[in-house]
Amino acid sequence: MNEQEIETLLEKFDQSSLMNFSMVKDGFQLSLSKRDHDDVQTVPAPMTVPVTSDTKPTETQTSATETKVVDEPGTAVKAPLVGIVSLSPKPGKPTFKQPGDHVKKGEVVCQIEAMKMENEVKSPVDGVVKAILVDDQTMVEYDQPLMTITEG
Numbered sequence: 587m588n589e590q591e592i593e594t595l596l597e598k599f600d601q602s603s604l605m606n607f608s609m610v611k612d613g614f615q616l617s618l619s620k621r622d623h624d625d626v627q628t629v630p631a632p633m634t635v636p637v638t639s640d641t642k643p644t645e646t647q648t649s650a651t652e653t654k655v656v657d658e659p660g661t662a663v664k665a666p667l668v669g670i671v672s673l674s675p676k677p678g679k680p681t682f683k684q685p686g687d688h689v690k691k692g693e694v695v696c697q698i699e700a701m702k703m704e705n706e707v708k709s710p711v712d713g714v715v716k717a718i719l720v721d722d723q724t725m726v727e728y729d730q731p732l733m734t735i736t737e738g
Contacts, residue, residue, distance in 0.1 A: 587614050608701050617668045617700070619725070660716045660734035663709060665726045669700030671707075673722040683715045689735060696732060713737040 599607050599618050607618040665671070673696050675681045683695040689709040697704045713735040720732050 587611060587616070592616070610701075615667060615700075615728075660736040661711045661713070662719075662731040663695055663707060663733045663735060665698060665728060665730045665732055666707060667698060667700050667705060668728050669698040669705065669726065670723060671720055671726045671732060672697045672699065672704070673718060673720070683709075683733075685715050685717060687715045689713060689715060695735075698726065707732065709735060711735055711737050 595607075595609075595616070596618070600620075605620055607616075609616050673682055673684075682697070683689055683693075689695060689712065691709055691712050693709050694706045695709050695715070696707045698707060699705070716734045716736045718733045720726055720730070726732065
């Protein structure tokens with residue numbers, strides 16, 4: 587899709603009564619969502635992490651338009667798509683990973699729901715879950731860090 591097609595879709599979506607819209611075209615995925623003016627949500631307070639000499643910066647999303655750098659050691663597990671992240675287990679579903687849990691490379695650590703489909707997010711390394719960088723049941727962006735894993 588080119589920029590003009592996206593702008594046209596945005597204008598039509600804004601003028602419509604739709605609250606959510608998602609599409610996939612030739613490997614390009616677009617998800618749009620709007621809120622009622624009465625539906626006021628607060629943005630979570632920025633996370634603060636002590637900086638030590640052995641930490642490396644990773645990025646985490648703090649709002650739809652702002653990216654914050656968080657000094658968190660380890661390997662970032664990033665969102666493979668836009669959607670709603672599930673960090674807590676649901677009845678009949680596998681238990682997802684929490685800080686302190688050991689994981690193996692390829693093991694499911696959480697899920698992202700997009701277009702009524704649940705997509706598994708797998709660990710890129712063996713190690714221990716160090717920190718969760720997003721809240722359960724919140725919208726995440728493509729490539730947004732979800733958690734960090736300390737290798738070993």
